[in-house]
Amino acid sequence: xxxxxxxxxxxxxxxxxxxxxxxxxxxxxxxxxxxxxxxxxxxxxxxxxxxxxxxxxxxxxxxxxxxxxxxxxxxxxxxxxxxxxxxxxxxxxxxxxxxxxxxxxxxxxxxxxxxxxxxxxxx
Amino acid sequence: xxxxxxxxxxxxxxxxxxxxxxxxxxxxxxxxxxxxxxxxxxxxxxxxxxxxxxxxxxxxxxxxxxxxxxxxxxxxxxxxxxxxxxxxxxxxxxxxxxxxxxxxxxxxxxxxxxxxxxxxxxxxxxxxxxxxxxxxxx
Numbered sequence: 001x002x003x004x005x006x007x008x009x010x011x012x013x014x015x016x017x018x019x020x021x022x023x024x025x026x027x028x029x030x031x032x033x034x035x036x037x038x039x040x041x042x043x044x045x046x047x048x049x050x051x052x053x054x055x056x057x058x059x060x061x062x063x064x065x066x067x068x069x070x071x072x073x074x075x076x077x078x079x080x081x082x083x084x085x086x087x088x089x090x091x092x093x094x095x096x097x098x099x100x101x102x103x104x105x106x107x108x109x110x111x112x113x114x115x116x117x118x119x120x121x122x123x
Numbered sequence: 124x125x126x127x128x129x130x131x132x133x134x135x136x137x138x139x140x141x142x143x144x145x146x147x148x149x150x151x152x153x154x155x156x157x158x159x160x161x162x163x164x165x166x167x168x169x170x171x172x173x174x175x176x177x178x179x180x181x182x183x184x185x186x187x188x189x190x191x192x193x194x195x196x197x198x199x200x201x202x203x204x205x206x207x208x209x210x211x212x213x214x215x216x217x218x219x220x221x222x223x224x225x226x227x228x229x230x231x232x233x234x235x236x237x238x239x240x241x242x243x244x245x246x247x248x249x250x251x252x253x254x255x256x257x258x259x260x261x
Contacts, residue, residue, distance in 0.1 A: 042167060043183075044129070044167035044168060046167065047208075050211045054147075055151075076133075076136050077186065080186055106186070
């Protein structure tokens with residue numbers, strides 16, 4: 001895996017059969033559901049490469065947090081936008097580490113920008 | 124050097140979050156201590172030198188309403204080990220519970236909570252994150 005500042009488009013794809021196996025066994029995380037976020041993590045947490053990390057059992061929906069997805073990561077310390085970079089199976093085949101690259105923008109700033117793309121152009 | 128951890132507005136919620144993350148950390152990470160592989164009941168923090176502005180860290184954590192900070196020396200004197208982690212020069216894990224090897228049973232949640240309370244007590248009182256209001260307004 002590369003550090004985020006080396007290769008911002010880097011994603012480690014996961015086989016679709018693995019995604020489906022884990023999705024079938026998954027129970028939506030209660031906190032993620034209650035908070036309306038894709039996955040729970042701690043914005044302080046960093047792995048050896050400097051990426052944020054959590055585990056798949058903290059996800060609301062497995063298919064929403066596959067590598068390459070843009071997600072809202074939440075915690076009691078607020079919500080952050082992130083890209084899922086990889087699932088790391090080193091510790092567990094059934095509950096992989098979800099590796100996240102936090103975006104230095106707020107969810108609201110992105111939703112505001114996207115809303116402007118549908119607004120009529122001022123003349 | 125000082126270390127910072129962003130927190131929710133509520134102290135008990137901050138403690139519960141630290142407990143949960145330390146438990147998760149212990150399922151994933153180990154550290155070499157005293158010739159043993161010990162489970163890392165770790166809480167992540169960001170560090171900075173006292174002559175450097177902490178604004179960059181707090182800006183990065185601007186969805187958090189509050190933060191706490193404490194000198195590394197105070198934390199170590201109280202018996203907590205602090206480990207640098209990976210490639211980020213400003214990221215560290217504070218070990219809440221030391222000496223637990225991989226063959227031992229998980230530590231009870233109450234013990235981890237007591238350690239989290241002790242660690243939080245070492246910090247100055249929770250202060251507002253100066254970047255938090257900017258987060259809600261932008």
